[in-house]
Amino acid sequence: MPGAERGHSDPRVISTLDDISWVVYRWVLDRGRTEVDAIPEQLGLSVPLFNQCLERLLRLRLLHTDGKGRLVAGRPDAVAANIVGPLEKQIVEFRDEADRLNDDFRRLMSMYRRHRKRHMRRGSDTIGMIPEGVGINLLVSEIAEGSVREVLLLHAGTEGFGGLLNQVLAETPSLSKRGVRVRAVCAAEVLDDDWAARRCASTAARAGAQVRVVPQVAGPLVVLDEHAAFIPAAGGRAGSAVVVRQTTVLDMLRGAFEQHWSEAVSPAEQAELDAEALTGDEVKRRILHLLVQGARDGVIARRVGISVRTCRRHIAELVEQVGAESRLQAGFLMAGRD
Incomplete structure (x- = not known):
């Protein structure tokens, strides 16, 4: 017979309480005090399987032995207090910690917004690198906080930076709800060869974006009004980008988009x-x-x-x-x- 009667407060043990454990517990409960050796034969269980089940029930203190070594059923509510009580305490502690963190982040966000408000004015000279994987979050943040009215995209392909462009197109439904206009110019081969780009462009068009096609696009680009532009990082990782706020460069990039736009046609055309x-x-x-x-x-x-x-x-x-x-x-x- 497995030896220990020690309780076990690990909640993961509960996940191992299978159907056989329920049968054994009920058997002992119905008989009051039961000799251990008689149970496997009476229930038609193999000894190894029964021993494994008994070990679980003993660890949970759903069963224990009396002074004569007989099995006695324990109170499930006592077991619950032993296991669930510490869990509930941990939950309260985690909730308190989450509240403290949220308060800190709200204060930091207030500081961040004040900083962004000062630096989002047209004419800022900042140019910075965006690490791979955070581009879409930063773009959405820019749109949400910068009173952006229009998003412009040049889509030259989906490798690397193009994946970010697909994500922006996929965000069109939520952007449209905010009153943000989206115009996109896609290279014809992007819509011909790339199913993901074609799907995102189609979704964007249904959500109100204006999508046009040209045989060739000079390069991938995202422009947010006069606030900022995003271009691939030269020599950087495939998903990294550069954010540009310098006025002269922004004007040039917007001009490049408008030139493509004037030459582009609708997918139907x-x-x-x-x-x-x-x-x-x-x-x-x-x-x-x-x-x-x-x-x-x-x-x-x-x-x-x-x-x-x-x-x-x-x-x-x-x-x-x-x-x-x-x-x-x-x-x-x-x-x-x-």
């Missing part, structure tokens, strides 16, 4: 342009020329001014038309015919 391009002989000749040079799909699409998806459809048709085994071979064969 881009689809129409792609449909027209499918029958354009000049488009096919330009694709052929770039194929001979060994250019990749994205490069060809940008130079021709169509989406990557349409470009690939042209290339597939060219390869099939001449029975070539590769894109490069198709280019040379078609060039020879011309």
